[in-house]
Amino acid sequence: MFESIRKHSKFVMILLFLLIIPSFIFVGVNQNYFTESSQTVARVDGHDITQQDWDNAHRAESDRLRAQNPTMDAKLLDSPEARYATLEKLVRDRVLAAAAAKMHLTTPDAQLVRTLREIPAIASLQKPDGSLDAEAYKALVGSQGMTPEGFEANLRRELALNQVLGSVSSTSFTTAAQLQQAMDALYQRREIQVARFDASAFAGKVQPTEAELKAFYEAHTNQFKQPEAATVEYVQLDLAAVQQGIVLSEDDLRTYYKENAARLAGPEERRASHILINAAKDLPAAEREKAKAKAEQLLAQVRKDPKSFAQVAKANSQDPGSAANGGDLGYFGREAMVKPFEEAVFKMKQGDISDVVESDFGFHIIELTGIKQPKVPSFEEMRPKLEADLKQQQAQRKFAEAAEAFSNAVYEQSESLKPVAEKFKLSIHKVENVTREPAPDAQGPLANKRFLEALFSADSLENKRNTDAVELAPSNLVAGRVLSYAPAHTQSMDEVGEKLKQLYVAHQSAELAKQEGKAKMAEWKAKPEAAQLPAAVEVGRDQARDLPREVLDAALRAPTNALPAWEGVDLGNAGYAVIKVNRIAQRPAQDAQVLEQQKAQFTQWSSMAEVMAYYEQLKKTFKVQIKVPRPQ
Template sequence: MLESIRKHTKWVMGLLFLLIIPSFILVGIDRNYFGGGSPVVARVDGKDITQADWDNAHRMESDRIRAQSPDIDAKLLDSPQARYATLERLVRDSVLQAAAQKMHLLTSDARLARELQSIPQIAALKRPDGTLDTEAYRALAGAQGLTPEGLEARIRHDISVSQVMGSVMASAFAGPTESKQALDAIFQRREIQVARFNASDFASRVQVSDADLQAYYQAHPAKFQQPEQASVEYVVLDLDAVKAGISVSEDDLRTYYKENLSRLAGNEERRASHILISAAKDAPAAEREKAKARAEELLAELRKAPGRFAELAKKDSQDPGSAAAGGDLGFFARGAMVKPFEDTVFAMKKGDISDVVETDFGYHIIMLTDIKTPRQPTFEELRPSLEAELKQQQAQRKFAEVAETFANAVYEQADSLQPVAEKLKLKIHTATGVTRTPAAGAQGPLANPRFLEALFQPDSLQNKRNTEAVEIGSSMLAAGRVTAYQPALTVPLDQAREKVRALFVADKSAELARKEGEARLEAWKADPAAASGLSGAVTVSRDQLQNQPRAVVDGALHAPVDKLPSWVGVDLSGQGYAVVKVNRVVAREAVDEATARMERQQYLQAWGMAEMQAYYELLKQRFKVEIKVPRPAAQDGA
């Protein structure tokens, strides 16, 4: 058979071609054939945002936050809420980009140039002659992982997108009268008395029968659903795990110490004095030439009598901050002064007097008066930090290699995590009650939607095979396997009886409390003098609840006050019912003009933000935004 196939290879290939191509035409080519199988998590204007897009964006956002705040708890960045916030930003960026394209909001070269010049880090790269230091500019862009062209394209894009919302914010308007009316309503206070009808006080009145429990159980099946859940085990590969397998030799440590001693010791500082002849960078050329000539005259005097530097600085320097001290600027390190001044100072020897140095402030004559070299710490003093730093660097370089080993091991020996754990010295973690969505307070892999999705794949559930290596964070991979699985089910009444009874009693108690409160409300409206059980009068407002439930305060502030006293009933949901008596409206205390002006500005900003949000919601409808991932529940205390 095989010999026949080899003899007729061309015929076989032709037959396969005829069979396969029509199947693609009829069924369609699945994106997974080409490695594009990342699930779609959102869609904007017909364009997909995939799980891979989301993961990359969150990784970049996490790296940016870590760079700005190195001490931040990594768990905060990996929470479901933080990841969902990244997805929302990704969707928002896509919406604004689509809007900018549809509105033809382009950024001209002149506008881009102005924007670049307004960025301090770029403005500092200008040479004295006004040209840009292109190498430094390229290094600045490279530090952000971009080429200069890429940086400019990103800024051009940001400008275009900002115009979408900028025009809405700029058009927001609120006059003094409407601002005052709104602020007075927001800060209004009302004197109230409250009668509470707590559900717990009515629990003893509830009669419970087996028929009641049966009926309640059948009427509320969703309350007794137990979601599918799994018992799992998993391993995590991160930089700490890689570091644990790295040992650093004494020779490597001493070499690293010698190579980095200057950095580890700290920055050299220099003390200088200067004489400044001021000339603004945008001053007429003749004025700058005159200032330069005066500086040259002073320099000539100093060449003849260097000891007169302090005397001439007090007399002729136009720097008010240092002239009285003989031009002394104290000690400073690199980065503290403008570049031409700094370059000159750090190229001088102690006691030297410079030539005339031009900066944007004018013309300087500089004398280097002292050099402070930091104490060089010994090898033994730095040994612990050197070892940690060197291990960290080696772990970062080695992570890709170990990650490949990890991914191969969990795939090739897919029926157990023990081999990869033993090979890479990883701990096997276990967890029970794991569901498809992250539980409140979940951490690490169990808070990662991609990892949970991999665990609940059919192959993992049915065959108890390892998941693939899933990237759950920057330099962090996880793999897991399901050890036991329980499908979703409705808990039988016999097992749920206590819960059914508690919920039934709670519902009926709240219902009795509400009926009692509503009856008292109607009676007291008809005969206010008959009201009893009211609390003492308290004055409440939106920012001063006076230990009252928010629902009570909101009900009191929404009650009509055309006729006082006013009565209102407030359903406290499962907690019971409240009857609120509004005695009077308490005028807001007058505020000074500065406070009033600040409040009006805050109100205008809030109004502008509300208009921007409304406009954004309109754009979401226009561009048919779909977010296919459910919003995670808020964390406790959030």
């Protein structure tokens, strides 16, 4: 099993990513859309995935990722590896959809509602009465290019697909013998001796001549190349900047409190249990009547003995998401459930059992088990939040107007950023050594590819004019200008100066250390009794002894069929190390807490392997063919 995980580690990570982070964007397939000119790139269960499908899916995925991370490099998103990952995801979706259809897997309404309520962005849209702000919800999913109906349908579908592999991962278990064997191998200890040959110890032996330095410079000119760089300044307009100019009066705050106190306190929530008898809305009338009769029979039973509600729900409810819990749906607000269900719940008194309630999903019997009434805080308690919320709202309303004025100002007065900075009370940020590509530690605007492209445009570099306003993210604009510019060049020997000698000495010192280390290892292997080695230490993956990672890895990889074993390790500019592996040491006993942690870790690995194997089997079952080669 461990060999399988090792060989397929890349696949396992991709598969886990797909399981842990569900994608709520699914590109639909219309089989009639295919044409002879649309090349087939993959085939699943007899159905083609065309080049057009692949392009559409990758465009949607790229748009989604860019919306989440505006600074993401477009080249990365359109790399061969990224495109192939999209194709693999399309194949994965088709395989799981085929499996879900074959197993008749669906997502119950209650499970969909619970999942929606667990999405923070949606949970934050509840109104004072507990209902969902429908317009805000529509705008939220619309920002992803979807309608609420489409979003919910895709989420329902995604939850059904996740059941296919989830059913395998949730059943994995580990025996004590498996755990012991795996952990003994993973955390094996070895007794070793390590001799270090540090490059710094050989530095005194390196006395370079001018000719040697020149030859080294000419052989390593790539080390002295300097990318094009600029000194720039920029100003940034965001909601925080707009808020600075907003002054709230006492009347504004008190009016806002009166209008929103209930909402700020939170919505009323109710807890209910239900018994569901499934009856889809398109079911024949006779079948629905049969289901309703069954519900009426169960209603009579629980009204006769209300305390038996949970027991009856466990035995009879056809909602798999709640039946095992006695029908309990937990607390929820308005618009979290389908309309007929919600209307019934919010008319009931605690302890009531409803009449049979009909919905598109069937017939419900509802018991109201709890009511949470929010406490309305005082004005003074809410004052900080009132100020923050009201300023935020006013800033959002004013930002569009401010953004237009900001864009006009940087364009019309393009020789300087001072006018726009003074107008909006913004700070001008000056940064040196800015490059065309974002630096590894770049933050804010200088990590944004589009802004850097604007700064390094021909007009900006040649004329030193302000850039146009660039949108970093919603309600976040930046404009900048180049103060000075240096093109890419290779530093001369004179410019490099003392650094050239330092690099040469470091390079030659490391070479001398390696030569000495290799010579000593050959000598010690031939005459072990003459080996001059430090005292032995025990090491393992959980006991590194401050050894460099390369040394520890070599010590644990060394073959142990004939001990002692010798290994030489090139430490780059740090020098060289010689390792002697004396014996395999017994692993110390572990306390109960550590063993539990290790068991959980191994169970996760085992689950990953089982999921991987099951998915590979599904690919065979549904005859997956990917006709595009994987990027090398």
